[in-house]
Amino acid sequence: MAAERDLLVLCEGWLERVLAAAGRGAEAEVFVQETRGTTVKVFGGEVEDLRYSHQAGVGIRVIVEGKLGYAYSTGLEAEKAERAVEEAIRNAGFSSPDPHNLLPDRGAAAAEDLEIYSPEAEELAPGEKVKKALELERLTLEQDKRISKVETAAYTDAVTDVAVANSKGLRGYYRSSDCFCYAYPIAEESGEAQTGFSFDVGIRPSDLDLEKVAKEASWRATVLLGSRSMPSRRTTVILDNIVAAEFMGLLSSALSAEAVLKGRSFLAGREGERIASADVEVVDDGLLPGGPATAPFDDEGVPMGRKVLVEKGVLKGYLHNTYTASRAGVKSTGNARRGSFRERPRVGASNLFLVPGKGGRDDVVREVGEGVYVMQVVGIHAGANPVSGEISLGALGLRVKGGELAGPLREITLAGKAVEFLQGVVVVGGDLRFLPFEGGLGAPTVAVEGVMVSGRGS
Amino acid sequence: MLEEELVRRVIREALKGGGDFAELFIERRLSRHLRLEEGRVEENTTGLEEGAGIRVVRGESVAYASTNRLEDDSLLEAARAASSASRGVPEGKAAVAPFPPAVVTRGGWYEEDPFGVTRERKIEMLHEADDAARGRGSGIVQVVVLLGEGIQEIAVANSLGRTAVDRRVRVRMIVQAVAARDGEIQTGYESPGILGGYELFKEFPPRILGQRAADQALVMLDARPAPSGPMTVVIANGTGGVLFHEACGHGLEADAVHKGASVFAGKLGERVASSLVSAYDDSTLERRWGSFACDDEGAPASRTVLIEEGILRNFINDLKRSRLDGFPPTGNGRRQSYRHVPIPRMSNTYIGEGEAGKDEIIGDTALGLYALKLGGGEVNPVTGDFIFAVTEGYMIRKGKVAEPVKGATLVGNGPRVLMDIDAVGNDLDFDTGMCGKEGQSVPVCTGQPTLRVRRLVVGGTTEVM
Numbered sequence A: 001m002a003a004e005r006d007l008l009v010l011c012e013g014w015l016e017r018v019l020a021a022a023g024r025g026a027e028a029e030v031f032v033q034e035t036r037g038t039t040v041k042v043f044g045g046e047v048e049d050l051r052y053s054h055q056a057g058v059g060i061r062v063i064v065e066g067k068l069g070y071a072y073s074t075g076l077e078a079e080k081a082e083r084a085v086e087e088a089i090r091n092a093g094f095s096s097p098d099p100h101n102l103l104p105d106r107g108a109a110a111a112e113d114l115e116i117y118s119p120e121a122e123e124l125a126p127g128e129k130v131k132k133a134l135e136l137e138r139l140t141l142e143q144d145k146r147i148s149k150v151e152t153a154a155y156t157d158a159v160t161d162v163a164v165a166n167s168k169g170l171r172g173y174y175r176s177s178d179c180f181c182y183a184y185p186i187a188e189e190s191g192e193a194q195t196g197f198s199f200d201v202g203i204r205p206s207d208l209d210l211e212k213v214a215k216e217a218s219w220r221a222t223v224l225l226g227s228r229s230m231p232s233r234r235t236t237v238i239l240d241n242i243v244a245a246e247f248m249g250l251l252s253s254a255l256s257a258e259a260v261l262k263g264r265s266f267l268a269g270r271e272g273e274r275i276a277s278a279d280v281e282v283v284d285d286g287l288l289p290g291g292p293a294t295a296p297f298d299d300e301g302v303p304m305g306r307k308v309l310v311e312k313g314v315l316k317g318y319l320h321n322t323y324t325a326s327r328a329g330v331k332s333t334g335n336a337r338r339g340s341f342r343e344r345p346r347v348g349a350s351n352l353f354l355v356p357g358k359g360g361r362d363d364v365v366r367e368v369g370e371g372v373y374v375m376q377v378v379g380i381h382a383g384a385n386p387v388s389g390e391i392s393l394g395a396l397g398l399r400v401k402g403g404e405l406a407g408p409l410r411e412i413t414l415a416g417k418a419v420e421f422l423q424g425v426v427v428v429g430g431d432l433r434f435l436p437f438e439g440g441l442g443a444p445t446v447a448v449e450g451v452m453v454s455g456r457g458s
Numbered sequence B: 001m002l003e004e005e006l007v008r009r010v011i012r013e014a015l016k017g018g019g020d021f022a023e024l025f026i027e028r029r030l031s032r033h034l035r036l037e038e039g040r041v042e043e044n045t046t047g048l049e050e051g052a053g054i055r056v057v058r059g060e061s062v063a064y065a066s067t068n069r070l071e072d073d074s075l076l077e078a079a080r081a082a083s084s085a086s087r088g089v090p091e092g093k094a095a096v097a098p099f100p101p102a103v104v105t106r107g108g109w110y111e112e113d114p115f116g117v118t119r120e121r122k123i124e125m126l127h128e129a130d131d132a133a134r135g136r137g138s139g140i141v142q143v144v145v146l147l148g149e150g151i152q153e154i155a156v157a158n159s160l161g162r163t164a165v166d167r168r169v170r171v172r173m174i175v176q177a178v179a180a181r182d183g184e185i186q187t188g189y190e191s192p193g194i195l196g197g198y199e200l201f202k203e204f205p206p207r208i209l210g211q212r213a214a215d216q217a218l219v220m221l222d223a224r225p226a227p228s229g230p231m232t233v234v235i236a237n238g239t240g241g242v243l244f245h246e247a248c249g250h251g252l253e254a255d256a257v258h259k260g261a262s263v264f265a266g267k268l269g270e271r272v273a274s275s276l277v278s279a280y281d282d283s284t285l286e287r288r289w290g291s292f293a294c295d296d297e298g299a300p301a302s303r304t305v306l307i308e309e310g311i312l313r314n315f316i317n318d319l320k321r322s323r324l325d326g327f328p329p330t331g332n333g334r335r336q337s338y339r340h341v342p343i344p345r346m347s348n349t350y351i352g353e354g355e356a357g358k359d360e361i362i363g364d365t366a367l368g369l370y371a372l373k374l375g376g377g378e379v380n381p382v383t384g385d386f387i388f389a390v391t392e393g394y395m396i397r398k399g400k401v402a403e404p405v406k407g408a409t410l411v412g413n414g415p416r417v418l419m420d421i422d423a424v425g426n427d428l429d430f431d432t433g434m435c436g437k438e439g440q441s442v443p444v445c446t447g448q449p450t451l452r453v454r455r456l457v458v459g460g461t462t463e464v465m
Helices: A003-023 A076-096 A128-140 A208-220 A241-254 A259-260 A322-328 A362-369 A420-425 B003-018 B070-086 B117-135 B207-223 B238-249 B254-258 B319-323 B358-363 B415-420
Strands: A027-043 A046-064 A067-073 A146-164 A172-191 A192-195 A198-202 A231-240 A282-285 A305-313 A352-354 A370-379 A390-401 A404-417 A423-426 A431-433 A441-443 A447-453 B021-037 B041-058 B063-069 B142-160 B165-182 B184-190 B193-195 B229-235 B279-282 B304-310 B348-351 B367-380 B385-397 B400-407 B408-413 B420-425 B429-437 B442-448 B451-459
Touching: A003 A027, A003 A046, A003 A076, A003 A172, A027 A192, A046 A076, A046 A128, A046 A447, A046 B070, A046 B142, A067 A076, A076 A390, A076 B041, A076 B442, A128 A146, A128 A172, A128 A208, A128 A431, A146 A208, A172 A208, A192 A208, A231 A241, A231 A362, A241 A259, A241 A352, A241 A431, A241 A441, A259 B165, A362 A404, A362 A423, A362 A447, A362 B193, A370 A404, A370 B041, A390 A420, A390 B385, A404 A420, A404 B385, A404 B408, A420 A423, A420 A447, A423 B063, A431 B420, A431 B451, A441 B304, A447 B451, B003 B021, B003 B041, B003 B070, B021 B070, B021 B117, B041 B070, B041 B165, B063 B070, B070 B165, B117 B142, B117 B165, B117 B207, B117 B238, B165 B207, B184 B207, B193 B408, B207 B385, B207 B400, B238 B348, B238 B367, B238 B408, B238 B415, B238 B442, B279 B385, B358 B367, B358 B400, B367 B408, B385 B415, B415 B420, B415 B451
Parallel strands: A046 B063, A067 B041, A231 A370, A352 A441, B229 B367, B348 B442
Antiparallel strands: A027 A046, A027 A146, A046 A067, A146 A172, A172 A192, A172 A198, A231 A447, A282 A305, A282 A352, A370 A390, A390 A404, A404 A447, A423 A447, A431 A441, B021 B041, B021 B142, B041 B063, B142 B165, B165 B184, B165 B193, B229 B451, B279 B304, B279 B348, B367 B385, B385 B400, B385 B408, B408 B451, B420 B451, B429 B442
């Protein structure tokens, strides 16, 4: 894999080509990403899928007279550059001018010595990775005799190199490693089947606690056996920390300054307003130790940092990149995010989380007393709309009776408006947990009162 | 893209560690993408992508190596990686069949070449949709118009004697309109696509898309919250097809069935739906977004009867499953790109037409919900439980479409819903979408005529009907 110096040199080489072709007054940025990874999936004690991938690509942004063009190409070779450069410049010619199409300049130095990379994943033999996945499956199966199979048990790792260079003198490089394991067991009893899920993440394979994943995944499947629907009613809903973290995805879309500026967010125009209960504090911290998205700089090279977005329920600000910051007259918050080199940077979370309070899951359940404990939500991409703020989702979980978790529930839906959910937060647990998706979303167990839960009746 | 001698060497290398078969897949993709928002062209992107994936299959095990570099040495290295990955697993046959000349498919056919339409014209089309949407009412506060097109060329060869190439040209326009009034925000959405060229816009002129998206958002602004609880639901044709896709389609994919992770496992030949229901997966449909000339393993596109008058007839499979389960291949081995392994995926999946007229079905419904447009959804193929969002809905009262309602979801169980379908219309139509499974997204169409389901749980926000 190309070392730091090589990747930055390559980046600068492409940048020179772009600027030479685009002419005076043009600004440009070259973003290079190279990833090498292994994925193992097992089923029934055998390897089902073993994948090696090695991919590299370049994304070019060109700004000519305020007009932005973008092109990307797989492969890092110089021969690939010519066509991509040509396309990016041509594309700029057809875009609408916008004085806020700006690139970040050199600015403050990015953090160093972040613990985001370990060579352990690259040093571990593929055979050992296979063993981990098989071990995870074995451990999961032996947790409970009702676990009939593990639909998928997987181990995956990736080492990624990122380099960025722009015409304002900005230069940046980092290497990160990500290891991830998960299991989807199926529990069966009396003709009924339920699925469970759990995962672990870290920067090195030895960070992953297979036993913990096996226990949690099996419990989550078996505890739902015998589930029934319930009559519709308004009640207090406890979101477990995985579900609450999924809901943070809705918040991350609505907190994007891009969405706000363009009237596509239910949080637009509400800065300074009380949008949540006083127990709610939301932070985005790209330097959080152990955070899934932790990195020295964002996807256009702006240093990461910590920002408070909601404090005691009051909305303090939004997530910005250089473009949105220019429009809003503020500074970038270091939240430029791209899915990969294939996209220009938009706005996204970098470890966005609901600040934890105290107590574990059982403490929250005890405090709530009566209600519904939600363990899975279904259809979140369709049923949680960051524009309108409307929420309408399927759910599975457990009844809460007398301060304890009770009988399992299925075929119920939760509905309401996002702001009502936020304002209804009455208990915030201490068990913060992150999902390594969409820029890192984290939350503890959270209780929300007054939620409409629908069901098929008894 | 396939030079015979190189292919031979690569596949032999891949099978050095043994295996039932090995496959080389090469892909080149050129895509262009325009985005208009706030009345301005803010994004103009070109993508140039190429890569290869080498697969070795041994029993249930798949070893896969992918790379961006298509030079000989890079392909051979990937083949070695795949081969060493499959070592240490019980021996399989390792024959390499002779290579016939590549089956050149009919793919890439279009009437109006997307790359022949000028950029100026494309930008004009973005503005047509935008102007039409904004012209529908002052409540429209934002419009996003996306126009994307791509040419995907694939070449695949395997050790069983199959070689094929396909060229897929696709075009899609997406219009999202946002309406707002008094703090209430609603959205409308249109997203037609075609396996073809700009002839798409003869059937879907941009200004019509803009109008429809805006009208949907404006209507829903005036909607009252949907009631909750079980009720009769009439699902409109076209977008309603996501019902079958989510409720049943994933459970009919042979890999889920094989793992016993499908509610339809073991039910071939049994009744799984009302006798009014016949359902198909058909990748041969002309111009449909989910179609292709051959799948991503080189098998020809085909039409599979999934359910026939309520009886389960076939699952959809890929090459690996077809060989291991002993069923004929259905040509549904698809992958998002060279970076992904092929797995059984739907193409154009739909419920076939019946005889009733739409007005007849609604007229026959005393009280219920009319789901005119469905948004995305999700299913658990193990349990059959599904959910999807109703993005444009109306109450039906005394056989007539009544007031609009918002925020409804439909929740149910696949097999139960199929049994509860008690009316099937004669107005089959399709909708365009992307289907995600195991981290891979592929283009699909979903379709159905107007259908009525006797009883579904509607998740709404109010308690009173």
